Amino acid sequence: MAWKTSSLMQMCRFLLLVILFLPHEITSSVLTVNGKTEDYTLDTELGLEEPLKCAVRNHTREEELLWYRGEERVDLKSGNKINSSSVCVSSISENDDGITFTCKLQRNQSVSISVVLNVTFSPLLSGNDLQTAAEDSDVKLVCNVKSNPQAQMMWYKDGSILNLEKNHHQIQQTSEYFQLSITKVKKSDNGTYSCIANTFMETKTKDFHLIVKDKAMTIPIEPIIAACVVIFMTLCFGLIARRKRLMKLCIKNKDPQSGTAL
Numbered sequence: 001m002a003w004k005t006s007s008l009m010q011m012c013r014f015l016l017l018v019i020l021f022l023p024h025e026i027t028s029s030v031l032t033v034n035g036k037t038e039d040y041t042l043d044t045e046l047g048l049e050e051p052l053k054c055a056v057r058n059h060t061r062e063e064e065l066l067w068y069r070g071e072e073r074v075d076l077k078s079g080n081k082i083n084s085s086s087v088c089v090s091s092i093s094e095n096d097d098g099i100t101f102t103c104k105l106q107r108n109q110s111v112s113i114s115v116v117l118n119v120t121f122s123p124l125l126s127g128n129d130l131q132t133a134a135e136d137s138d139v140k141l142v143c144n145v146k147s148n149p150q151a152q153m154m155w156y157k158d159g160s161i162l163n164l165e166k167n168h169h170q171i172q173q174t175s176e177y178f179q180l181s182i183t184k185v186k187k188s189d190n191g192t193y194s195c196i197a198n199t200f201m202e203t204k205t206k207d208f209h210l211i212v213k214d215k216a217m218t219i220p221i222e223p224i225i226a227a228c229v230v231i232f233m234t235l236c237f238g239l240i241a242r243r244k245r246l247m248k249l250c251i252k253n254k255d256p257q258s259g260t261a262l
């Protein structure tokens with residue numbers, strides 16, 4: 001009986017050791033990126049190159065690593081996967097701003113470390129810079145903005161700050177655009193509107209030309225065409241009728257004329 005109990009106890013001790021050791025061994029691997037052990041934000045600028053080196057620490061065996069750009073897996077060369085792995089973000093662009101690069105342990109993907117790129121760049125403005133509107137119609141001037149850090153935005157008209165009139169002008173701003181809506185445009189709204197973006201680095205301007213046309217001038221063109229057609233047809237019929245009369249005249253005159261020639 002005694003040997004049975006002791007062997008049972010040994011079994012238990014072994015199992016306990018296994019239970020204590022296994023998860024410990026698995027979770028002891030730690031990842032670092034460029035020597036950092038925690039997620040971080042990497043401040044960078046346009047055109048630069050950012051090498052990111054992920055390495056595994058406190059591991060007891062070979063560890064395969066994975067890299068993700070956002071949600072997308074990065075294709076790694078075979079020699080660039082085990083125990084450490086490097087990726088290089090080259091010629092940083094505006095599109096890399098806010099992108100997360102994540103290094104994961106292939107064996108247990110909840111062991112991971114991330115780097116978020118913070119790409120600073122001066123404001124980029126774009127939009128439809130020439131608009132023609134009829135008096136009393138509604139107009140939207142949309143100034144698309146890309147900037148990091150976010151720019152302070154303003155509208156100017158013909159060189160001075162735009163005076164916002166209630167129920168006439170309306171401004172809407174998101175992280176992507178800065179919009180001026182004008183309801184029932186007046187002749188006095190005609191002019192050049194400037195979208196101005198201001199960051200501590202730089203000020204950028206984009207001009208939007210708004211041409212307000214007379215309502216009378218923009219009357220639908222179809223009635224004019226119809227009227228022209230009617231006039232044209234009338235003239236045609238008139239001419240044809242006259243020609244017939246002329247021809248009759250000719251025919252009438254023909255006989256006496258030919259008579260005189262003979």
Ligand SMILES: *[C@@H]1O[C@H](CO)[C@@H](O)[C@H](O)[C@H]1NC(C)=O
Pocket residue numbers: 026027108109110111
């Ligand atoms: C994966 O790693 C996490 C965090 O270290 C740990 O909590 C989890 O138990 C591990 N999962 C497996 C299946 O090893």
Ligand SMILES: *[C@@H]1O[C@H](CO)[C@@H](O)[C@H](O)[C@H]1NC(C)=O
Pocket residue numbers: 028030057058
């Ligand atoms: C990793 O190993 C180092 C020493 O090699 C130790 O100081 C550190 O606490 C270990 N980290 C973890 C998470 O086990």
Ligand SMILES: *[C@@H]1O[C@H](CO)[C@@H](O)[C@H](O)[C@H]1NC(C)=O
Pocket residue numbers: 059060061062063082083
């Ligand atoms: C990875 O690390 C393990 C454990 O330290 C080691 O045995 C193995 O040789 C390493 N492999 C490579 C390719 O560095």
Ligand SMILES: *[C@@H]1O[C@H](CO)[C@@H](O)[C@H](O)[C@H]1NC(C)=O
Pocket residue numbers: 041043118119120149
């Ligand atoms: C990104 O960098 C800019 C300029 O260095 C800084 O003002 C801003 O706070 C940073 N943003 C984040 C999310 O770290």
Ligand SMILES: *[C@@H]1O[C@H](CO)[C@@H](O)[C@H](O)[C@H]1NC(C)=O
Pocket residue numbers: 190191192209210211212
């Ligand atoms: C209307 O605005 C445009 C664009 O700024 C300008 O070229 C044009 O001279 C203006 N027309 C009138 C009648 O003010």
